[in-house]
Amino acid sequence: MVWFETILVVLTLLTGIVWLLDKLFLARRRAARGGLLDEEPVLVDYSRAFFPVLAVVLILRSFIAEPYKIPSASMMPNLLIGDFILVNKFTYGLRLPINNKKFISISEPKRGDVVVFKPPHDPENNWIKRIIGLPGDRIAFQGNTLTINDQAMSYQTLGTYTGRGVAQGTESAALLQENLPGRPHEILEGDRAEGQGEWVVPAGHYFVMGDNRDNSQDGRLWPEVGADGQLLPDHNFLPEENLRGKAFLIWLNCEGWVCKDGFDASRIGTRIQ
Structure with a gap:
């Protein structure tokens, strides 16, 4: 959160x-x-x-790795509610704390990366999704099929997903493998097929989607108007300057206060694909 980062910088x-x-x-x-x-x-x-102590925490959190907690089911089945993850803060370049301005470029995001960012319509909070479209890509989502640059993705049915932990029993969706070029990954597919449409990703932007396709407020559904009531140009897309980093590791799964709703030791050390 911005307030925590601001307090940390001021105290340091x-x-x-x-x-x-x-x-x-x-x-x-x-x-x-x-x-x-x-x-x-x-x-x-x-x-x-x-x-x-404060200086070490600030340096680690701003330039090395930052912890986040997954608050929603939008990235199931790969990320669960209660997962604590680490985000690599230097993969895409070094950024200043608070204003997130990049001052050293290192690499560019790749298709399939799971990223933490501030969406254009909710700049005070961090969200997490998967990069589907790169600058210049033509993206279409029709009938639960993702198409990139006129190439429809292929899918393998893996069974039925019924949820885990807090989400147990709240999900009943098809578990599929989506063969995204260079980054095959599991997704959940229901029968609602929300957020259908076609988009062309502008320069300096990315198109992101959640792996839980029927339960994700992602680029397909982002509003045209921000929290301040101002119109947002290119509102379906994630600006490069809003990236916070690349998610790479689950270091804990703990649900509820002091893990009262569950603790899954099997997820500790799981790499985020």
């Missing part, structure tokens, strides 16, 4: 400034007056203790 800067001022000036003044160690101000003491 404040404690760092206090520590630096003390090291360069205040400590010398106390020594010149014959001050003792126990006369050190409380603020300086806390800043010296917390600044290294």
Whole structure:
């Protein structure tokens, strides 16, 4: 969340400034007056203790990996409600905290990547979906069949999915393997076939979809108007600057407060494909 990131940056800067001022000036003044160690101000003491910790957390979270929790069923069967995941923050380039502005480019997103981002109509929150369309692609979704650049994806039926954990019994959908070029993956398919249409991905944008096709608010269904009431050009597409990183690992599955609704140890260490 933006507020947590902002608080982390502010606290890191404040404690760092206090520590630096003390090291360069205040400590010398106390020594010149014959001050003792126990006369050190409380603020300086806390800043010296917390600044290294806050700085390490900020660097790791902003430039290495950031944890997220899956809140919805939109990426089932691959990501479940209660999964705690890690997101690689440097795969696509290094970005500044808070404003997410990229200052070093490293690589470009690939088709099939599972990414965390801020959707154009809900910029205060992080969402997670799979990249289906790259800039310039022609995407169509008709009758539960995905077509990319006039090539219809092939599907293999794997059985019926009935849900796991919190979603147990709430899902009853066909479990399929969608053979996305270079990234085959499992999806859920119901009988509603929502979000049908055709799109051409503009430059600097991506088209994203959830793996739970009938239960995902993704690029097919994003509104034309943002939370501020302003019209959103290219509202079906994810702007590159809204990317937060690439999801790569499940490190915990815990449902409910203190795992009271379930704990699935088998998901620990699962790579996100």
